[in-house]
Amino acid sequence: MYALELGGEDDRFAAEEAASAATGVEVVAPGLATANVVSDRVRNLAYTHRASEFVGETDASVESARVLLEVAGIDREGSVAVRARDVRDTAGIDTQRAERELGQVLVDRGFAVDLDDPDHELRVLFSEDTCLLGWLEIESVRDYGTRKPTDRPFFQPGGMDPLLARALVNLAGARPGTTLLDPMCGTGGVLIEAGLVGATPLGSDAQRKMARGAAENLAHYLDAEQRATGDWATLQGDATHLPFPDDSIDAVVFDAPYGRQSKIANLDLDDLVSGALAEARRVADRAVVVGDRSWASEAREVGWTVEVEFERRVHRSLVRHVTVLDDADADSAIFD
Secondary structure (H helix, E strand, C coil): CEEEEECCCCHHHHHHHHCCCEECCEEEECCEEEECEECHHHHHCCCEEEEEEEEEEEECCHHHHHHHHHHCCCCCCCCEEEEEEEHHHCCCCCHHHHHHHHHHHHHHCCCCECCCCCCEEEEEEEECCEEEEEEEEEECCCCHHHHCHHHCCCCCCCCCCHHHHHHHHHHHCCCCCCEEEECCCCCCHHHHHHHHCCCEEEEEECCHHHHHHHHHHHHHHCCHHHHHHCCCEEEECCCCCCCCCCCCCCEEEEECCCCCECCCCCCEHHHHHHHHHHHHHHHCCEEEEEECCCCHHHHHHCCCEEEEEEEEEEECCEEEEEEEEECCCCCCCCCC
């Protein structure tokens, strides 16, 4: 079993993303979850910071955490360090005291402490009335600040934050060996994150300048091997008439236009998104759609099963609705 340290403020959303890299994910306290099994894809998660091999769970007090560690079996050798957190400041714990007392337990059991470069790191995680102990196993890579929309070679206002874009491609099941399509790709934020987790990113946009700009951004961020093999593509195209064969894509992710009107092919926004959802279902058996309102009913009308929905507040006047869709007639699994 593993302890997961969740990021952001929406634990339900974070846990759903974590389920793309773990099994049996269950939120147990604010900012904390447990999982039965985790994969190396935890490194690619946006809203999970760390996964630790589970030692045990107790109430949120230093005394209880110390007793739990004293009786726990420890099959490890080498130096150790203890890192304690009061997650979201919900437990009122003196974390320095926790580190000292649990560190002393480890010293009494024969371990050497190395705070700078330990062989093993014990995570002591307090949240409300819960404490989880675990040995750090995997940390996610936190490099999203290097890919801010304003720092990309091609920039247009309205680009999606890379943290959310990464979460969306994970929800869609992007990973090495899969193909992910964004039929309204804009400047390519979703495609960049899909490529960085190892999927083959394909994008289309009604505006030629956007398709070209997304290609420029992909070429900037993808690694040399991906660039050399040309394992990605963008094109100008209509999201309601995609140039791809049936069932040729693993997953589709798109951020629908906001407002009530569409400038694409003289379509009403409702017709555009409904058409895009129908085409997405034709080419793939999994999709994630984002909008300033829920598109769940339109998705159901064209045959999708709504797996889960979320509301993500951006600011006072904008809430992003994230809807995860699955084709009930297809066999699909995003964890293996």
